Amino acid sequence: MALPVKRWFAIAFLASAIAISQRGASAADDWKIIKVSGSDYLSVDNISRFYGLPAGIAASGEKVEFDTVKNSLEFVSGSREVMINGARSWLCFPVIEHDGKYLVSRTDVAKTIEPLVRPYRVSNVGKVQTVVLDPGHGGYDRGQVSRFGYEKDFALDVARKLRPLLQAKGLRVIMTREGDYFVPLEVRAQIANAAHDSIFVSIHFNATNDDPNATGFEIFSFTPIGAPSTSDSAVAPSALSTQPGSTVDAQSMALSACIYHSLLGHLPEYDRGIKRARFVVLRLTKVPAVLIEGGFLTEQGECKLIAQKDWRAKLAHAISVGIESYRALGIKKQPPLLVADYRKQIKSSPTEFDVQDAELKEADTSLMELVGRSKFLPPQQSSTPRASSLESAPIVP
Numbered sequence: 001m002a003l004p005v006k007r008w009f010a011i012a013f014l015a016s017a018i019a020i021s022q023r024g025a026s027a028a029d030d031w032k033i034i035k036v037s038g039s040d041y042l043s044v045d046n047i048s049r050f051y052g053l054p055a056g057i058a059a060s061g062e063k064v065e066f067d068t069v070k071n072s073l074e075f076v077s078g079s080r081e082v083m084i085n086g087a088r089s090w091l092c093f094p095v096i097e098h099d100g101k102y103l104v105s106r107t108d109v110a111k112t113i114e115p116l117v118r119p120y121r122v123s124n125v126g127k128v129q130t131v132v133l134d135p136g137h138g139g140y141d142r143g144q145v146s147r148f149g150y151e152k153d154f155a156l157d158v159a160r161k162l163r164p165l166l167q168a169k170g171l172r173v174i175m176t177r178e179g180d181y182f183v184p185l186e187v188r189a190q191i192a193n194a195a196h197d198s199i200f201v202s203i204h205f206n207a208t209n210d211d212p213n214a215t216g217f218e219i220f221s222f223t224p225i226g227a228p229s230t231s232d233s234a235v236a237p238s239a240l241s242t243q244p245g246s247t248v249d250a251q252s253m254a255l256s257a258c259i260y261h262s263l264l265g266h267l268p269e270y271d272r273g274i275k276r277a278r279f280v281v282l283r284l285t286k287v288p289a290v291l292i293e294g295g296f297l298t299e300q301g302e303c304k305l306i307a308q309k310d311w312r313a314k315l316a317h318a319i320s321v322g323i324e325s326y327r328a329l330g331i332k333k334q335p336p337l338l339v340a341d342y343r344k345q346i347k348s349s350p351t352e353f354d355v356q357d358a359e360l361k362e363a364d365t366s367l368m369e370l371v372g373r374s375k376f377l378p379p380q381q382s383s384t385p386r387a388s389s390l391e392s393a394p395i396v397p
């Protein structure tokens with residue numbers, strides 16, 4: 001396996017396939033816990049050997065390039081950023097250097113790396129009969145806005161496109177909202193909790209006031225107990241109590257991975273990563289739950305893509321394939337398809353994303369029909385993003 005040595009100053013070892021196959025119930029014996037300031041860590045070498053994956057450490061400040069190297073772990077010294085099997089992910093705690101070794105927190109090995117590398121081993125994973133689709137926002141809560149429309153309408157349209165795709169796979173689908181009205185976040189979680197063997201998939205589009213060029217996909221699942229969310233640097237006191245979402249955080253991470261690899265594999269969007277958050281819908285949902293951010297309404301090119309119904313159909317398709325991949329974990333007990341696998345699959349029919357004016361008008365019209373023309377801002381007033389966001393964080397659901 002050729003690795004780009006020039007940007008790796010430490011290359012860990014690839015364990016032999018034989019060592020992997022011999023690993024069974026006594027796998028925990030293979031872990032050598034290292035205590036640093038009272039916290040438990042595991043060395044990158046140890047992690048690499050345990051999983052039989054090549055691992056590397058990029059220097060701090062060095063950008064981890066997105067590539068589709070399969071089955072590898074690429075850490076960044078002093079950072080929470082990590083590439084796992086070709087997709088970016090975010091650790092709860094930064095990788096530290098100690099006594100000449102690079103160390104990863106025990107929490108991250110258990111809660112981030114394990115469910116991402118071996119999602120098929122997570123207990124009760126893939127158990128899904130019902131998919132609860134949650135189009136974000138609605139009614140008075142418009143969500144983010146671009147000059148082509150509102151987040152609430154784009155999210156509802158993706159959910160409507162996704163529903164028949166899931167039904168065709170034999171899954172039951174419940175929508176937390178069917179039209180342009182607001183459903184309290186607690187109620188959305190209750191809907192998922194009341195359904196038998198359900199998963200919860202919330203659909204949103206992104207925005208930021210900080211960087212007009214910010215683009216890409218990201219996906220969130222509930223932050224493990226005692227860990228900071230991806231957007232936080234420190235653990236808040238509220239992070240120390242068990243929440244309904246805590247009980248399924250590993251399954252939620254597996255669901256995140258399955259959907260995210262499919263998204264990146266099907267659509268050529270920037271990889272912002274698999275992240276953690278304590279959003280209400282993730283916190284109160286006691287079934288596997290994720291929140292998808294399907295691109296930025298504040299970026300010129302991406303807001304045009306999101307306004308195209310064909311692109312939203314592709315997004316819905318990619319999510320449906322990801323959900324199917326998650327369900328298969330429970331049946332096949334095998335690793336899911338990764339971003340590189342999907343890209344290989346669709347290489348023969350590359351997708352085109354040229355934006356035509358006519359297409360945009362058509363997309364606008366279809367959206368306006370969806371919820372009524374009056375719900376949209378007139379174009380002359382909406383050519384620039386709002387100065388202040390309805391939501392709190394710079395990059396928000």
Ligand SMILES: [Zn+2]
Binds near residue numbers: 144
């Ligand atoms: Zn949102």
